Amino acid sequence: MKKKFSLLLVAVLMFSVVLTACGGNGADVGNDNNGEDTSTLQKIEDSGKIVLGTSADYPPFEFHAMIDGKDEIVGFDIEIAKYIAEELGVELVIQDMDFDKLLGGLSTGMLDIVIAGMNPDPERDANFTDIYYEANLSVLVPKARASEFTKVEDLDGKSIGAQIGTVQEEIARETIKDSDVKALATNSDIVMNLKTNKIDSALMETPVATSYAAVNDDLMVIEDFVIDSGTGGVSIAVKTGDDELTEKLNEILEDIKSQGLIEQWFIEANELVNNSI
Ligand code: ARG
Numbered sequence: 001m002k003k004k005f006s007l008l009l010v011a012v013l014m015f016s017v018v019l020t021a022c023g024g025n026g027a028d029v030g031n032d033n034n035g036e037d038t039s040t041l042q043k044i045e046d047s048g049k050i051v052l053g054t055s056a057d058y059p060p061f062e063f064h065a066m067i068d069g070k071d072e073i074v075g076f077d078i079e080i081a082k083y084i085a086e087e088l089g090v091e092l093v094i095q096d097m098d099f100d101k102l103l104g105g106l107s108t109g110m111l112d113i114v115i116a117g118m119n120p121d122p123e124r125d126a127n128f129t130d131i132y133y134e135a136n137l138s139v140l141v142p143k144a145r146a147s148e149f150t151k152v153e154d155l156d157g158k159s160i161g162a163q164i165g166t167v168q169e170e171i172a173r174e175t176i177k178d179s180d181v182k183a184l185a186t187n188s189d190i191v192m193n194l195k196t197n198k199i200d201s202a203l204m205e206t207p208v209a210t211s212y213a214a215v216n217d218d219l220m221v222i223e224d225f226v227i228d229s230g231t232g233g234v235s236i237a238v239k240t241g242d243d244e245l246t247e248k249l250n251e252i253l254e255d256i257k258s259q260g261l262i263e264q265w266f267i268e269a270n271e272l273v274n275n276s277i
Helices: 002-025 040-047 076-088 099-107 143-148 167-175 187-195 206-215 243-258 261-275
Strands: 049-054 062-067 070-074 091-096 113-118 127-133 137-142 159-163 180-184 201-205 219-221 234-238
Touching: 040 049, 040 076, 040 243, 049 076, 049 099, 062 113, 062 261, 076 091, 076 113, 076 243, 076 261, 099 113, 099 234, 127 243, 127 261, 137 143, 137 187, 137 206, 143 219, 159 167, 159 187, 167 180, 167 201, 180 187, 187 201, 187 206, 187 219, 201 206, 206 219, 206 261, 234 243, 243 261
Parallel strands: 049 091, 049 113, 159 180, 159 201
Antiparallel strands: 062 070, 113 234, 127 234, 137 201, 137 219
16 A cells, blocks of 8 residues: 555656646746747737737727716727727736837736727837728817917927837937927827917827817817828837738738728717716
């Protein structure tokens, strides 16, 4: 009896040695071996969830809205994320954060994908998919001061709000000469500052400026005052070098585009802007 027991013990010990050795060899794709990059797609499949990073201050792309009495993050970027999660057969987890923290979240592996109306700026440390939407930039001002702003030069010497870390911040600094750029963490902060006359104007992507004007009677978009964003559109960001996930997302985007879903979700998101909070 005793002998049997010790034989069993030896067997168990040997088995665990074999197990440890296997683990140490790290044959799994999902493991971070020898400093090599983890496959995010594998990680998503293994965990059964995809973590989306976004900055939900950007109607109609992504924003908070009251849906059936509940605060929810909605918008056409979110519909894209939902579709991707469904295609991959995983749960969608949304992490809402300041725009300038998103790419850091990708590189540390905290986020799997970023969909945040982000332009594939080559200076950004990320892999980008194909473009899924194109927009220009517009200027938002207090309605009461509309007559002060009729041409781009009218912005000279005025303060202009832009979100930190965005293309708009760069364009405001570089192309709108002599403007006093006030870089703020969120577009909600910018709107608040505009409404309380702490800043004179704000530079945003046209659909975003239009959305804020639609729900704030005291604000308006200056018409015929469109500035080219110079970036060709927005796309999805993933960790630098993750070509596998980039390709997979491009396939899914192709599928989305071919069904005309972006246009449909854009219209639906605009309808929800009235419920935005
Ligand atoms: N398109 C701009 C950029 O990529 C701004 C995006 C801001 N997005 C947001 N969700 N707040 O820099």
